[in-house]
Amino acid sequence: MCAQVLMDGPNALSRSLSLYPCLLALSHMSVPHPRSTRLPYLVHMPLLVVFEPHTTQRTALDGDAPSVSLFFFLLRVGVCCLHRKALVSHLRWCTGSVFNRHRQASFQFPLTAVRTHAHTLPPKRHLWLIMSLSVRIRTPKTSTPVQVELNSSGTWGEAATLLSQKSGIALERLRVLAGFPPKAVELSASSPLSALMLRVNDMLIVQEGEARVLLGNTGQRYVPPAPEKAHFTRRRCPADNSCLFHACAYVLHDKSRTEGPQIRQECVKAVLDHPEMFNRNTLGMDPVAYAMWLSGKDSWGGAIELEILSFLYQTEIFALDLQSVSLQHFGTGMGYTVRAFLVYTGNHYDCIAMNPVYNSPSEHEDQTLFNSRDENVLARAKRFVAEEGQKVKEGRSA
Structure with missing residues (x-):
């Protein structure tokens, strides 16, 4: 349509006025652009030149404001249609009124760039996926x-x-x-x-093996009740002045046979790190002096060390006397959910564990930690220690 107006001359403009309402409605139909967030610059033209029919002389539409405005209006419609085809948003380009009585041109001179309103895309939404x-x-x-x-x-x-x-x-x-x-x-x-x-x-x-899955929000380990068909067995430890530490390494470090010295050093460090807890009244001497004495490989461990290890590992430790079946317990009343058992003869410590097979030599199947609420396990441990003590008295066991 714009091309036809240009070729037919200014007289064709009057014939196009009847289309103004339809073109006006068409020009105000906005087309959303799904990709672009910013429209390009629009440049206002300083002068409109048309060709008179049958001549090659250029004529400037410099005084007929309605004609000029309508031409730009038609040009606007054409641009909108092209942008509609390219899925570009509607250009908000105001060209002035067709019925401008003051004959003011709708363009500026010199050339100026006008920034159009930028359509803003909706904020990005994160799609949470199960990775x-x-x-x-x-x-x-x-x-x-x-x-x-x-x-x-x-x-x-x-x-x-x-x-x-x-x-x-x-x-x-x-x-x-x-x-x-x-x-x-x-x-x-x-x-x-x-x-x-x-x-x-x-x-x-x-x-x-022993449960390492922690349940609940307390941070404490959970150990299920011991199976009824399992059997207690005694695991002997070296008599090298570090038997208590070897026994504790077995029950606390997943049946370790080599980490007794490490357990000793953990006790030494705890004494130095917690002087308010392990003070002179508890240790019977200055904490620093006690730590130096305990670090010696020939120093025996006893009740103090069991109290320290119970605190460090948040585990109840029960020590049963093989001869009298008397019980010493450490860490009870602290809310610990796990319990371990040791046995002693007065000058030596061993540990006891539960195994699916009676008197099994296979240590990798041992269960060394038990639920602290399982009183049945405690009763079975006492019966086993009583039987072991009887064997010692009869000379059937060392």
Whole structure:
């Protein structure tokens, strides 16, 4: 239409006025642009030149304001249509009134750039997805690692449940090692899995043993009641003046036979770090002097060290006398959920554990930690110690 007006001359402008209402409605139809957030610069033209029919002389529309305004109006419609085809937003370009009585041009001179209103896109919305984390697990029943998909945004309790299903190990007996060197995972069930800082294809070692899955919000370990068919057995420790530390390493460090010296040094450090708790009245001497004495490899440990270890590991420690079956307990009344058992003869400490097989020499199946509320286990431990004491009296056991 614009081209026709230009070719037919100014007389055609009057014929186009009848289309003004329709064109006006068309020009005000805005088209949203889904991509662009900013419209380009618009440049106002300083002069409109048309060609008279049958001549090549250029004529300037410099005085007929309605004609000039209508031309720009038609040009505006054409631009809008082109932008509509290109999915560009409606150009808010005001060209002036067609019926401008003062014959003022609708453009500026010299050229100026006018910035149009920028349409603002709606804010970005994050789409939360369940992201899976592929890791490898090694179980006692598989010779090669098994690939498992964990929910990286889930909790440790959810991951432990899945590992229990994949390995065939009951959740209450599930023990998971992660990292390098591998260390037992001790997280509450509500802790995020991201706390382990796992990466793709990391190895998790799944074992069956003492429970390391923490349940609830207390941060305490949960150990299920001991099975009725399991049997207590005595695990002997070296008589090298460090028997108490060897026995505690076995029950507190997952049946370790080598970490007795480390347990001793932990006691030394606790004395120095907590002088208000382990003071002269408790130790019988200055804490620094006691720490120096205890650090010697020939120094015996006793009730004080058991109290310290109970505090450090938040575990009740029960020591049973083989001869009198008398009981010394440490850490009771502190809310600890886990309990361990030692036996002593007056000058030597051993530990006792529960095994599925009677008198089994296989230590890797031992359970060394028990639920502190399981009074049945305590009664069974007392019966076992009484039987062991009787064997010692009869010379059937050392």
